[in-house]
Amino acid sequence: MSSSSIKTPNVITCRAAVGYGAGEALVIEEVEVSPPQPMEIRIKVVFTSLCRSDITAWSQAPIFPRIFGHEASGIVESVGEGVTEFEEGDHVLTLFTGECMTCRHCTSGKSNMCQVLGLERKGVMHSDQKTRFSIKGKPIYHYCAVSSFSEYTVVHSGCALKVSSLAPLDKICLLSCGVSAGLGAAWKVANITEGSTVVIFGLGTVGLSVAQGAKQRGASRIIGVDINSEKIEKARAFGITEFVNPHDCNEPVQQVIKQMTDGGADYSFECIGDTGMVTTALQSCCDGWGLTVTLGVPKVNPEISSHYALFLSGRTLRGSLFGGWRPKSDLHSLVDMYMRKEIQIDEFITHNLPFEDINKAFDLMIEGKCLRCVIHMPT
Template identity: 45%
Template sequence: MAMALRFLRPLRGVRAFAAQPIKCKAAVARGVNDLRVEEVTVAPPGPREVRLKVHSNALCHTDIYTLSGQDPEGLFPSILGHEAGTEVESVGEGVVGDCIFCFPPRGKRTNLCPKIRGTQGSGVMPDGTSRFTDSSGAEIKHFMGCSTFSEYTVVADISCAKVSDTAPLDVCSLLGCGVSTGLGAAWNTLNVEGGSSVAVFGLGAVGLSVIQGAAMRGAARIFAVDTNPKKFVMAKELGATDCVNPKDYDKPIQQVLVGMTKWGVDYTFDCTGNTEVMRAALESAHRGWGESCVIGVAAAGKEISTRPFQLVTGRKWTGTAFGGFKGRSEVPPLIDAYESGRLKLDHYITHRFKGVEGNLQAVEALHSGECLRAVVTY
């Protein structure tokens, strides 16, 4: 989905350059749907790297997507996980908090870094090597530059965002990817304004966070679209005004939504990863000015299509990376908003588990269809 960030709270006595290897437990993905708890060795951080003690890890559908073998970049063996609240254990040389890998973000441009993305996609650190080995000394790959299914992990310093000392790290984990992406898609990418209409396709944690973000912006009408009516309860609590189940109609859902409005919906969001739903979201957008945002991650090899007429009549089709947030500077204020009561987040945590073994239970919970976010505390 989006570039994930690690949240860190400095520990007393943190020392640079003197760290030793650490043995700890991790949930290692050995192959497709093969997740095992093992002892691993986590090497000290190198230059511009940070070794973190993972406090809490939230499971994201992107982890499941990779574990199931659908991700063309998915590598095995690897340590998955990319939404976490952590503490700094040690730092490498040169960690000063400034990004040296990519150009400074300008204006509305995000700080999604193409340079570090290359090594992240290869399962290694920016220097091309891994910090994880198993009990036989064999290398284990990193995942999305994070690998938080482990009691300790090493990340590049630019993958960290410092939050307040009082921030609850289990809640911080929610903003490592999905919830931030949904809120940012509404606030940053499409910039939903008061009085507008919104349609959200797919009511997982990402879709619900879009609804929450749109409601906080004052959207007048919010359509929540899903084939599971059980999800409508939370959608309404977060601000949805209309709940629509495509199974209740004998015509395409885009025709239903256009019929329920004047000429379509101002802003639409796909949070499913289904390419047919992406098309339906675009074609539900208002003729002349409607905007549609693709958030969901499609399976490998899938392509999107529509008639050019949908675009030449004024609609816009776009995507979002991490909701357009500049992670290091703009995510910590979200935690401040949570601590002050201005941003509600606890409702996303529907399941809690303990220990690294809890990641296996979290995977099962996410498959159940009853889970928004399962948080595992180590």
């Protein structure tokens, strides 16, 4: 093929939901999306779901204007120089944390904390510290290296996963974050054993995914803790065997859990994003081998404070980012499991909304009326 016949991507004008300030309603605007630069791909977003992390960032992020969204699926529209893994028309999942395959962490086999494509916090691309979005020449910042609340987005090729065209994009988009995070916390981080007792604080998508993973590992008791008692029936479908509402307790919930479990659970999971609850989860574990895994992103007070005796007695606290999955190396297995009907995804989707109703999706999650809203982007 001659160089003159190679297709050169142009700037695309499309619609995106832009956040202009903390807690302010998103505004659907016409934005310009630059062509992908070396080792980047431009994606036509087909479906994106709303994650609690989007809400947290939107309510307090210091960087605006910004396009949020990170849990998404789409189709590759164009590729940048040097990209050999993807081509136009490929179906992909977006990845909020990438995998370069060459750094110390990626080659260790012990970590998914890529030193090159790890969590992006500055609102710009990893490669050149610039944005690919703009409105009339003014930059619009990225979120979590994805920014899926846009008809088109640009990501580093290490922040996308090619998937089978047979996999339904409106369902597997949930594997971009929440469902995978919960399953991985149960299987990879905690490595739950058969017959064990598990307590889960927070029964959103992540917490219920932990429950699903614990059930598959043969946990004997899976205790769900949440202040919303309306979640009981939904929770049972994912494996929750008992439910505790702290508001209904006459003593601290950790004492209730210890009484229920003869001294504490084998495993506890903090899926709320409350550092105070991390201590509560630790106190709900048993001496000797109790393991607490924290998955939530705190909205305030990011520091954890716990008495040293909790650890001296043998308890362990572990953090979990994306369930410990190496996103490009491991996530294929979850897509395959879903296609074989071995894991539940569809049941997490409580609402399907058009892009124009994205602020309604925010309202539903803030009000605790949904697990996952899948947002259909215009075709």
